[in-house]
Amino acid sequence: MIKKFIVVFLVLFLVTGSVIAEEKKFGVELTLTDVTKVSEILDNPEDFVGKTVLVEGTIVGVCEKRGCWMEIAGDKPFTKIKGKVNDGEIVFPMEAMGETARLEGEFQKMVLSVEQVTEMKKHEAEEHGTEFNPEDVKGPETYYQIKVTGAVIK
Amino acid sequence: MKWRRLNNILHRDIGYLCVGLTIVYAVSGIAVNHAQDWNPNYKITHSKKQIDPVNGVGQLSFEHVNKIIRQLDIKEDYRSFFQPDPETIKIFFEKKNVTVYLSTGEVEIEDIASRTVLREMNYLHLNRPKKLWTVMADIYAGAIFLLAITGLLVLKGKNGLRGRGKWLTGIGIVIPVIFSIMYL
Numbered sequence: 565m566i567k568k569f570i571v572v573f574l575v576l577f578l579v580t581g582s583v584i585a586e587e588k589k590f591g592v593e594l595t596l597t598d599v600t601k602v603s604e605i606l607d608n609p610e611d612f613v614g615k616t617v618l619v620e621g622t623i624v625g626v627c628e629k630r631g632c633w634m635e636i637a638g639d640k641p642f643t644k645i646k647g648k649v650n651d652g653e654i655v656f657p658m659e660a661m662g663e664t665a666r667l668e669g670e671f672q673k674m675v676l677s678v679e680q681v682t683e684m685k686k687h688e689a690e691e692h693g694t695e696f697n698p699e700d701v702k703g704p705e706t707y708y709q710i711k712v713t714g715a716v717i718k
Numbered sequence: 719m720k721w722r723r724l725n726n727i728l729h730r731d732i733g734y735l736c737v738g739l740t741i742v743y744a745v746s747g748i749a750v751n752h753a754q755d756w757n758p759n760y761k762i763t764h765s766k767k768q769i770d771p772v773n774g775v776g777q778l779s780f781e782h783v784n785k786i787i788r789q790l791d792i793k794e795d796y797r798s799f800f801q802p803d804p805e806t807i808k809i810f811f812e813k814k815n816v817t818v819y820l821s822t823g824e825v826e827i828e829d830i831a832s833r834t835v836l837r838e839m840n841y842l843h844l845n846r847p848k849k850l851w852t853v854m855a856d857i858y859a860g861a862i863f864l865l866a867i868t869g870l871l872v873l874k875g876k877n878g879l880r881g882r883g884k885w886l887t888g889i890g891i892v893i894p895v896i897f898s899i900m901y902l
Binding site for chain 2: 630631641652658
């Protein structure tokens, strides 16, 4: 009787363990194996524009509405990088905040006009339930992000 | 077998098969239709608290984070933490995110609850799984197309397509045409 119980318990434990330990994959399979440090990219962004990169870090932000972007922390303090997808292609789950993720995709540079920056900041304020202050928009802005094609959340 | 009898059998049996998914698409359809007004996948609630300010520290250590958590009386273990800038720290738990503004001690707590069942319905409705689910969704689309066609032919006479049916079907076609003209 006790032997049966132990066998059942071990089987359940192994099955449960494998489910819990399972990585969650999003989008296409990752093609790169070498991780590029976020600091390396942020220190020299122009060197990476147009290139496919693989970054890894703690998930510190996820789009609440559509799960269409994710931010991961950089290896240096107070830094992060954004990974964006087209709506619906990949949906990042909010409960992934605080977990570790790998993102792969093309590093992009976007130069936004004043109108585009205004729209973006308005949208962000709506998402966070805060008020948008037009005086926050100083002029055109340059943003960098990764156009994510594949991701793994550990 | 007469064709109408076959038609009605098909309509009945395809109808039964489609009940489950039709409910999924209907409920999820209403939910995501109003995605501008609410979050159809998560219930997110915000609350505020106050703790002792943490001044002049910059990059916080584990001890600082543990002290903050003790003040907030949160029993669960945290997953990780991140400082977007020297004045702010975000602490991540399984279903909760805490943002602390260090110089003032103001705390914003975000509790995240997945809308169970509805979120899964949305997941299927919006074809998030892709792969084999795309095939299933296409089969369902074909099935409700058949339901529509067989439904036209269930009854005959004044209650069928030659009677009230033609008017109601006509209205059902005109409505989307009008909206298309108005909004496209």
